[in-house]
Amino acid sequence: MRVWKPVYIHDSNCVTPLGDGIAETWRQVTAGNSAIKQQDVGTIKNVFVAKVQHEMHRSIAPAATESLLEQLLLRAAEPLLKKRQPNPRTALVLATTKGEIGYLSKGHSAGALLTVLAKKLAHKMNIVTEPIVVSQACVSGVLAISVAKRLIQMGLFEDAFVLAGDEASEFVLSGFQAFQAMSPFPCKPFDKHRAGVTIGEAAACMYLSAVPGRFVIRGEGAINDANHISGPSRQGEGLYRSVRQAIKEAGIRNEDIDFISAHGTATLYNDEMEAIAFNRLGLAHVPLNSLKGYFGHTLGAAGLLETTVSLKAMEEGVLLPTLGFQELGTTQPLQVVRRSSTQPIPFLLKTASGFGGSNAAIIIEKVC
Amino acid sequence: MAELKEELKEKIIAVLNLEDIAVEDINDNDPLFGEGLGLDSIDALELIVLMDKEYGIKLSDPKQGKTIFESIESMSAYIAENRTK
Amino acid sequence: MLTNYINKYCVVAKQRIIVDADLKFTWENGPSSDFFKEAFKHQYAAYPKFFKMDSLSKLAVLAAEYILEGESTDGLALVLINKSGSMDTDVKHQESIQDENNFFPSPATFVYTLANICGGEISIRHGLQTENVFFVADQYPVAMVSAYVDYLLSSGKANRVLCGWVEFYQEKYEAVLYIVSPEGEKRHTEENISFLFEELAD
Incomplete structure (x- = not known):
C-alpha cells in the first residue's frame, strides 16, 4: 500500500x-x-x-x-x-x-x-x-x-x-x-421552521x-448520490459514503471527530438528509453548525469560505453557533450549536452537498 | 372545456418534453404524477410556471399544486375558474 | 506507482459514434437534437428522462450509454471536463429572465445551468455512487486529468474511472470518453490519451 x-x-x-x-x-x-x-x-x-x-x-x-x-x-x-x-x-x-x-x-x-x-x-x-x-x-x-x-x-x-x-x-x-x-x-x-435557502x-x-504547516488534511471524499439531479438521496447515501471515505483515509475512528461544519442550507430536504447521514455515521452527538445564517449560501464559494472560518474557530477553540437556529427540525437528533462556547477542536469534519447529487467531505487536523 | 383540456395536454407534452406520448394517450382522469405519466418534482415546478405564464395563475404554495395537478380534469377545472389570461 | 490502462473509448462527434474504432451509429442530417435522440433510441429504448435533459447532458449520457455497454460499473468513478461549462443552457435561462415583462425562469432549464449535472445524470442512469468531479478547461488538460485519475485508482478511491471530454455549445458538440483501470493492454499515458482525441480532428 x-x-x-x-x-x-x-x-x-x-x-x-x-x-x-x-x-x-x-x-x-x-x-x-x-x-x-x-x-x-x-x-x-x-x-x-x-x-x-x-x-x-x-x-x-x-x-x-x-x-x-x-x-x-x-x-x-x-x-x-x-x-x-x-x-x-x-x-x-x-x-x-x-x-x-x-x-x-x-x-x-x-x-x-x-x-x-x-x-x-x-x-x-x-x-x-x-x-x-x-x-x-x-x-x-x-x-x-x-x-x-x-x-x-x-x-x-x-x-x-x-x-x-x-x-x-x-x-x-x-x-x-x-x-x-x-x-x-x-x-x-436545521430549524423546525426552516423554509429554504x-x-x-x-x-x-x-x-x-506538502511542507508542514498549521493544519493537515487527513482524509477526504466526494461521492455522488446517483439519486436525483435536484434532490438529495433520502438516506444521505453520497454524504455518508463521502464521510466514510474521509474517515478511512484519515485512519481515525468516527468518535475522534470533534466538530462538524455542516452544509445546512435550510431547505427541508437537505438538512433532513444531513441529519440522517450523520446519524448513520454515529455522529449525532458531535457539535455541528451551519454558517449559512451569517453569509447565506455562497454556492461554489461556500465550502472554502466555511472551511476558512472553521479553521479560525479551531485556532481560537471556539464553537460558533448556528445563526437562525432555534428548535431542531430534523427527524434524527443532531448536536446543533446554539450558543458560542470554547472547546479545543483538534479534528474538523467539513461537508457539503449539492445539485447533481454531489457531496464532499474533508477531515482537517490542527497541527500546532 | 374539452378544448382547454386538449390545449393543456399539448402544452404539458411540449413543456415537459414527454417523448412518444401523444394527446390521445393522456386520459382526463389519469394521475399525472406517480404511476401516471411518471412526472417528478421538477415537472411539478414546471407546471407552476406554466400556470403563471399561460393562464396568469400564481400558485405560491407548492402544496396547493398537489391537488390541482392530480389530473387533467382537476387542472383544467382550476384553470377555468381562476385564469386571468 | 502502479501502471494503469485505457480499456475502452467512445467518441461522439460529427454525427457519428465510435467505440474502440468501430463505427456504432451515424446520422446523416438534421440538428444535434435529432442525432442524440436517434442514437440513444438505437442503443437503449426506454428511459424517458433522457428526453428531458439539456443538450450537454444528452451528449454525456449518450456517450456513457455506448461506452458502458457490457461494462461493470462497480466502483466506477466519473471525471468530466469541458470548455463551455453549461453555457448553452445558461444562455437559455438568461433569455427567460432578460425581459422584465416576460420573466418566466424555468426550473427544468435552471437546474441544468450547472456543468456537473451531466455527470449527475450519468451517475443516476448507471447507479454510480462513486467519486465524481467536473472540471472546466479550454483544452483537455491531459497531464492533470491523468494524474487525477491515477490518484483515484492508486488511492483505492475508485476501481475504475470513466473520464473524458463532453462539450456542447450552440449546436457544436464533441465527446471523448474512456475507461481507465489497473488492468489492460494500452497504457494510460499522456501520449495514448492524446491519441484518442485525434478522432476529433479528421
Missing part, C-alpha cells in the same frame, strides 16, 4: 459582506452579526440576500476596472500572496459555479466563460501553470481543496492556491425562486503545500 505525503493548509482568507478579510469577518461572526439583508437584486424585489454593499465594494476597489467577483477573489488572495510567491510548479484551483455570469445579460457570453476568469486571476497572481477550474455545484469549494491535495500528492504540483467565489446574481436568484427554494426570511438551518456572495482563498 502506497504511503502518501501529507498535504498541509498554511493560510486561508475570505472576503465576505461582513468583512474584508478573515479577521474582520471573524469579529463580525463572533458578535453574532449576519450579512443577510432584504434588498432588490436586479428585477427581483425585496429578497433576503447576503450581498457586498456599495461602501465595501468601493473601499476594496476605488477605481478598479475588474468585475466585483474578480475583485473579491483577488482581494481574498492578496494577504496570502504577500507571504508566498508562486513558483513555476504552483497550481491555481478555482472553485465556482457561475463565475462571471453577469456578462450574459449584456450579451457577452465569452466573458462569462469560467476559463476566462481563471486565466485573468492566474495572470494577476503570477501563476504560470494552466488554472484548474472545479465546477461541481455547491460542493465546488470543498472539492477544490481535495483536488489541490490530490494533485500535490501525485507530485504534479509543489503547492497550490485554492480560490473560490460566486456572486448572488439575478441569474441565480431567479432560478432558486423558480425552484421555490428561497426562504421568505433569513435562512434557519438565502443566497449570498463571497470569495475565499487557501494556500496548500
